[in-house]
Amino acid sequence: MSSRSLPPFDPADPLGLDDLLSTEELAVRDTVRAWAADRVLPHVAEWYERGELPGIRDLARELGRVGALGMSLEGYGCAGASAVQYGLACLELEAADSGIRSLVSVQGSLAMYAIHRFGTEEQKQRWLPGMAAGETIGCFGLTEPDVGSDPAAMRTRARRAGADWVLNGRKMWITNGSVAGVAVVWAGTEDGIRGFVVPTDAPGFSAPEITHKWSLRASVTSELVLDDVRLPADAVLPGATGLRGPLSCLSHARYGIVWGSMGAARSSFHAALDYAGSREQFGRPIAGFQLTQAKLADMALELHKGVLLAHHLGRRMDAGTLRPEQISFGKLNNVREAIEICRTSRTILGANGISLEYPVMRHATNLESVLTYEGTVEMHQLVLGKALTGVDAFR
Structure with a gap:
């Protein structure tokens, strides 16, 4: 092949990986890249220096409008995108800042994914449309102050109280916690580890923000505190028992x-x-x-x-x-x-x-x-x- 017929070498894409992407995949990438360039890059250094993410609720709604929340999930207002499309969006978001990608990841891949995969139809209808639109922010409570890599040793407990559940415990390093409207919390029960959908306005629930971080400063990180949080029987995620x-x-x-x-x-x-x-x-x-x-x-x-x-x-x-x-x-x-x-x-x-x-x-x-x-x-x-x-x- 003559060198004259070869495409020029592109330092931004030296392997020609864009050739592996469809027109639709390129469009998703370019949409998220343009949003991040407009809404994050001009401000993120200041946010990082101040150690805060101002306007996170507005950002969440904007991310909902571009289809980035629960992006690879089907139905309930979610985009139903492919895994590659979702991955490209994550790459562009983290090119702006890891904190922005974490916001999207925790919302979609943890909180929404848990409800979508393990929840009842009623739970899905109640929470997922608002979360996909960014109107409701979610968080995911697994890590604890004394339990990280060994989640089976978690100390948070849920006990039966008549028809209700009562949760007690602490979760640590929870992205979105202080601004969340709903938390997916994992707790030990007499039947093993179970997941619970917890409205954050439930009595006994609080989420103090963690400060003095030298990493993920443009991100909301919190502790979750559960003191006798009483939930109805239908708060449990029925499709998940154990660590799976x-x-x-x-x-x-x-x-x-x-x-x-x-x-x-x-x-x-x-x-x-x-x-x-x-x-x-x-x-x-x-x-x-x-x-x-x-x-x-x-x-x-x-x-x-x-x-x-x-x-x-x-x-x-x-x-x-x-x-x-x-x-x-x-x-x-x-x-x-x-x-x-x-x-x-x-x-x-x-x-x-x-x-x-x-x-x-x-x-x-x-x-x-x-x-x-x-x-x-x-x-x-x-x-x-x-x-x-x-x-x-x-x-």
Whole structure:
């Protein structure tokens, strides 16, 4: 083939991965990218510096209007998008900020997904349309102050009181908690772990916001406090008993992280590439030095391999063949590589890399949280280790 017939090399898409996307998938990506560029990027550095996400309810409604909430769910006002479309949206949202992607992920992949998959028709009709529109914000209560990677050891309990349930306990590090209208809370019962749909205006429920964070600062993070919260019998999610319920929700959220982390990496890489072309030292742009080019080449390799991995997992999810171990593969690799891309990008920017005028340090600190939530590095290594060897090393 003559080189004259080849398409030009595109530094933004060096592998030509856009060729793998349909017209509809590209349209979804471009819609979310344009929304983030308009509503998040001009303000997110200030939000991060202030440690708050002002106007979160307005943002949620706008995200509902673009179809980003409960995006891959069917019915009840949800978009019914493909897994790849949802993944592309996560990538674009996290390219703006991990906190925005977390808002969408917790709303759709955790709270809405739990109700959609395990709830009654009445629960779905009551909650999902408002959540899909962003009129009601949801949160997901699993992690506790003393219980993280071992949710079976949770201390939150639900006991029968006549026909009602009474919940007592604490949940920690809950995204959206202080602004949520509904919480999906997991608690131990005499029949095992069960999920409960908890209106946040129920007496005994409170959600104090967690402050003094150095990561996910443009995000609402809370504790959930349940002191004798009395719920009717129909508050329980009937389709989930045991850990399979919450863990399946986490798998859905982890899939979004596989894509989203590559958005943070892409933003940092492009900042470093642009900076290297304009920053001059020793009489020429630093992009012309071999060590800088080596860094850029290595970052581009890991970035686009990660996007290709996410795309592959998305196609498997759409085909119904994606296994939880494969999601662990993607989450472990992509978040770990995204952090390394951010750190290497920071070295190219030098001292400017720590300034909020550039997105690099903001993404790097956010990814420290992403590395931990929805399964730590160690947990995903053990998931893969068990799958590869057949030996369970968790206990």
